[in-house]
Amino acid sequence: MPRIDAPTVAEHRAGRERALIAAAHTLLMAEPDRIPTLAEVGELTGLSRSSVYQYYTSREDLLSAVVSEAFPRWQERLDTAIAAAADPRGRILAFVRANLELVADGEHALARTLALVAPSEDLARRSREFHDRLLVPIVEALTELGVPDPETTSELVNALVHAASRRVEQNGDLERAYAATEALLEPYLRG
Structure with a gap:
C-alpha cells in the first residue's frame, strides 16, 4: 500500500x-x-x-487535465484585467495587455504547443469554446463603442493580439508590441 x-x-x-x-x-x-x-x-x-x-x-488524458487546469486560469487572468478597466476602450486594451503578458510569462506557448502536438477533436473543440468565451467581453465593448460589426472586429482584434504575441515571443519586448497594437486599434476605440 x-x-x-x-x-x-x-x-x-x-x-x-x-x-x-x-x-x-x-x-x-x-x-x-x-x-x-x-x-x-x-x-x-x-x-x-x-x-x-x-x-x-494515457497522454491524451493527462493533456486534457493540463488544459482543464490552464484554461480557467487564463480566463480568470483576462477577466480580472478586463474588469479593472473603466470603459469599453480600457477593456479592449486590458484584453490586449493581459494576453501579451500571458505570452511574456510563457503561458501562451502552452496553448500553442497543445494545439500543435495534440490536435485531438476534443482539444480542438474545447479550444474553440475557450476562444469564443474570451472574445465575449471584446464584442460587448465594441458594441458599446458603436462599431458596426463587433463580432468580425473582435476577431480582427484577436488577430492583432496573435501577431503581437509572435513579436513578444521573438524579441521579448512586450511594451513595444503593446504600443504598436494600441496604435493600430486606436481608430476603433474612440467612443
Whole structure:
C-alpha cells in the first residue's frame, strides 16, 4: 500500500494529480514540439510510470487535465484585467495587455504547443469554446463603442493580439508590441 502524504486519501490524490499536471506543463514548456510520455512525467514527480497510470490512463488524458487546469486560469487572468478597466476602450486594451503578458510569462506557448502536438477533436473543440468565451467581453465593448460589426472586429482584434504575441515571443519586448497594437486599434476605440 503506498504511503499517503495528506490528511485524507482524496487530498493525497488531488495533490498527486496537481503534481503530475505541473510536471506535464513543465515538460511541454521545455520541449514544445512533443508530448511528454507518462514515464517522463512520473520521473519528474518521483512516481513510477505504473503509478502515473493510476491517475491518467494515457497522454491524451493527462493533456486534457493540463488544459482543464490552464484554461480557467487564463480566463480568470483576462477577466480580472478586463474588469479593472473603466470603459469599453480600457477593456479592449486590458484584453490586449493581459494576453501579451500571458505570452511574456510563457503561458501562451502552452496553448500553442497543445494545439500543435495534440490536435485531438476534443482539444480542438474545447479550444474553440475557450476562444469564443474570451472574445465575449471584446464584442460587448465594441458594441458599446458603436462599431458596426463587433463580432468580425473582435476577431480582427484577436488577430492583432496573435501577431503581437509572435513579436513578444521573438524579441521579448512586450511594451513595444503593446504600443504598436494600441496604435493600430486606436481608430476603433474612440467612443
